[in-house]
Amino acid sequence: MTAATEWEHDVHRRLISGDQDALGECYDQFSSFVYGLSQRVIGDRRAAEDITQDVFLYLWERADAFDPDRGGLRTWLGTLAHRRSVDYVRREEARRRRTERVGNEAPTTPDVEEMAVAIVTAERVRAALETLPTEQRDAIHLAYFGGKTYREVAVVLNIPEGTAKSRMRLGLARIASVLEQEGVGQWA
Amino acid sequence: MGVTPDDRELLGAYALDALDDQEVAAVEALLERDPDSAREVERLREAAAWIAATEALAPPRDLRSQLFARAKALSPELRVYRQAVARHEALLDSIPESALDASTTNGLSVGDLVVHLAAMESAVAETIGFPQAVTAETDVEARTDDYLREFSADPLGAGRTTWCAATVALDEWSSSGSERASLPWSGLAVGRRTILATRAFELWTHDDDIRVALGRDREAPTEPELAVMSDVAVGILPFCVTSNGETAPAASVRMVLTGAGGGSWDVSLDGREHAGVDVTVTMNVVDYCRRVADRITIDECAARIDGDTDLGHRILACAAALATL
Incomplete structure (x- = not known):
């Protein structure tokens, strides 16, 4: 698990105290990430926009x-x-x-430093994903981006449910290990 | 209860949101009792979040301005109310069935207090058209008793359902109504801002009651919450000093509440202008809120009183009148 950065601690305090500039910083830093994820899972632009707004509004209301x-x-x-x-x-x-x-549409992040870090990190994650056994990568993709339960994943891949669970856990753990070995967490 | 490797087998699917509701509940119970599993989930979630980072996609340009328009439209009081509601929901999630009979500070059990909050929230909501489901009673104790009878079979479940529905109604009214909208409450026309602040105040107070009953630490509100709650709690002082039928003193008090979310207020107790302040009461803002909620005694307040000492003590004694409304 990666500890939050000094900026994250600072922005957390400012969000709680009602500082809207802090919300703007968070949005600029992470809106591409949130929107991209929602768009990838849902496949519907309007819904992804709604969820992106809701996520940041939730951060604003419930920073605590x-x-x-x-x-x-x-x-x-x-x-x-x-x-x-x-x-x-x-x-x-x-x-x-x-x-x-x-x-x-190119992956983007607004902050120059964060952009560099996120792009490099994303490349490392892509590389880490490539190193996963195909069956683990498929299980993770179907669940994470396909919105399927592990039972549905098991049906799609024609494997036992227990195997689907294991593949997800092992695959994620392997990506976490790769990222940790490369020190990615220190930038998160 | 021990943790087996099988129990942890679901953690990957949990981090990917690939479980059904029952399995989510089982994993969350596991995370509560097994720190190793909780650490593993955090690690797996972080990995999942970085997988998502490979899909970063710039949102439409106007989404930022839309978000800020919504954030700006959210009044501090509604934000505070929503925070209090969400925190209460999280607390309800954490109450074990076995703790429902535990006694709280005000004499009600934990389960009773959950029902009491449903009775109070719905009472406010009923004034804006929320359907009356249990009773027309408005007296606090009688209404709570009616609810306790009605919800005796399932205080946590039924109490929560009613409370949630009432908070949604109140939130919708607050989001859509005029800034100057008011509700009839305790014989007064109470403004939206005050209603939301007092609801947040009561939720915080009873959440602390529940936490203490469960053997947990009390929690102080955040700075914005304290700013809203203390402003309202100081503003109602003139009402509090006359709530027992006494005449308002022809005097002015300066309340100085220290700490984040505090401030300084000059309050005329009789509504007239006064040349200066007769007494200055200085104390910690959280202590003041707890005093207003009648959760600490005057002696526990550690208040400094400069000027008319008797008046200062009377103010601190009367401040707890809010707790009886």
């Missing part, structure tokens, strides 16, 4: 729910955005109405 001593803001926002996106998909069965994903 984020505990920087327990982890970084990226993980917290990512967990929030992913859960809401998956809820949306399952509730609305949006997968049936999924529009074709727009693929020509």
